[in-house]
Amino acid sequence: MQWKSANSIFVKIFTAFWLLIALLISALILLPKLDGRQLQPIKSSDARVIEQQKALLIELIDKNPLLSPRSILHLLPKNSEKRIYLTEPSGRLINASAPRKMLQFMLDSDSPNKTSKKINTYRTYFGPSLIQHNQHEFFIYVSIPNQKKSLELIEWLLDNPLLLLLTALLVSTPICAFFAWHLTIPLRQLRDLSTKVAQGDLETPFPIIKNSDEIAMLGKSIQLMVRSLKNMLNNQQRLLSDISHELRSPLTRLSLAASITKKHSGETKELQRINLEVERMEKMIAEMLNLSQIQLHQAKKEQLALHEFLEDLFLDAQFEASQYNKSFTYPTLSQVNINIYPELAYRAIENIIRNAIKYAHKYISVTINIEADNIILTISNDGPLIPSNELYNIFSPFYRLNLSRDRETGGAGLGLSIAENAMLKHGGKVWADNLGNQVSMHLQFPRFN
Incomplete structure (x- = not known):
């Protein structure tokens, strides 16, 4: 077996256990000798x-x-x-x-x-x-x-074995606690770092680990991994931008050709179909770019008043729902503060509301539950129920519930995925369920950082 460095965790833990056992054995040998009551x-x-x-x-x-x-x-x-x-x-x-x-x-x-x-x-x-x-x-x-x-x-201790055991525990506990605390400091730092990276914050500074043990090696590996992730995501963003540009150019030419044809030959069903598909392609490309931007979002959270942030959004949704003869109701908004990424939170809530308006028969309702650590928005509608085995899958990119939901109603299949990624950025979550005869989407925002 290769010799371990003196600073390795293996050597530290082995030495600590060895010293503890040696101390216990020494105490067992020496204490009886200190008992003067022996002849x-x-x-x-x-x-x-x-x-x-x-x-x-x-x-x-x-x-x-x-x-x-x-x-x-x-x-x-x-x-x-x-x-x-x-x-x-x-x-x-x-x-x-x-x-x-x-x-x-x-x-x-x-x-x-x-x-x-x-x-x-x-x-x-x-x-x-x-x-x-x-x-x-x-x-x-x-x-x-x-x-x-x-x-x-x-x-007195030798006459009371339980007190001797208690004394040993009282003496050893702070020593072991200090050793464990000292050993886990870099682990806690790496845990906090990993949590921020999991939330998409790839710009968080790396903790300075002065040791040269396995934990420091793990930190260096995580640092290399994050750098690779940043490079990969940047390359992905660049690729999506290039693809978007390359796709939009022929789409623009196709749209221009359709307009020229319409000018010379008049409006036809075929030209209407071409223009419709061009619009859908442009919308899908825009949503793909939005999803990529959310995944690479590096802004800082802001503390906003909940009622000020949601009021205009809900009024716009109420107006949009009325255009389809549907009702949109929401409660009186509480004057509490919330730490959010404003743009991401707006996109997430707006996408869920638009999805509810699209599939609702008559009404959409919003409830807000303010907890000690979280704020949960529940957006419900009386549209078709979602099969229980599909409740998780609907947040996957380009996922369609069934063939009956074509692009006329189902869109590009990116709206809910954008909402989920925005919530993950917040350290929150989004989920769906069927409550009675209505579908409910829940968005959980942490109240604090």
Whole structure:
């Protein structure tokens, strides 16, 4: 396998997991060793503590030979932080009483030939150490104050595994979160870039990715892809313009020839048909250019008042519908703002309205639903219903619903496709459905950028 760069994501993730596992293993090994409650062999400094207490006890025995060991214990300094406990060789406690933790230490360290140490939260215990003097034989245990208060937390965690797990999570979560956040910054930048490119904004600036890992390579690949898309779309636009020019020239000559023929021979059905087809071809070429221009649209969105933007459009539609003895109704327009590409939004709504006027029997109605993040325009008409399996296909370029819809009614088949592309530019969508006995077209505009 080829060696990965030190800056690659593979190395970063592998190293992070390896360090995390190593840290966990180290914690599992070290934490029990930090638990002073485990028996430990004594050091030379610990041995001196025991020897000092033994010497003090022997001195008291020599001065008071008639006293018993228990009585001797009463002669020890009362204000001393060091505490002495004695047991007989049989294990019976000579002191009147002893703390529970000392008794537990005596049980744990019952080997007379091995002096041990145990560190508890507040005190450190030493013992046993044999004393044989003047026919006295007993074992001495010593406890002194523990200065290492920090061990209390470790012992508390070791006694509560769930709290230990919670502490590990609390410590590791911000570290992992920072690592994940740092790792995903360029991914979020590329996601935002891809979203803008998907909406047709090919001029958006590329994020500066300083890393040299796979994400940076992905960014460079996306940058090359966008450049290729721009070149391809520019070439497509140029090709459509050239085709339009090449088609319009013979169409113009054909129209001129038809006019000359009409002047010499008069109006005939054949000439009428020729002029009609020429007009259709010119209209289709214009719509193709409009579709191409929408796909390459690079303008910026503007914030407009919804009622001002739609009022004139709806009044024009109302007038046009009345020429066909059809009614066009719309609600009172709300005074809310919307971020749109004015020209594209106008084309999309106008194309949907004209399509509704064309196929409606008697009426066309508009409803507007204002949501928190979207504004939805619904344009309905009482024309023929669209088969459910065709509701998606009608937005494809040059698509015809059926053969009964010829060019007299169906147009060039580009109006709905233009509307869909305009909505995609907005980051919105358009869809159709049959509601009862009417066909409805819905245009969803995002209210904000």
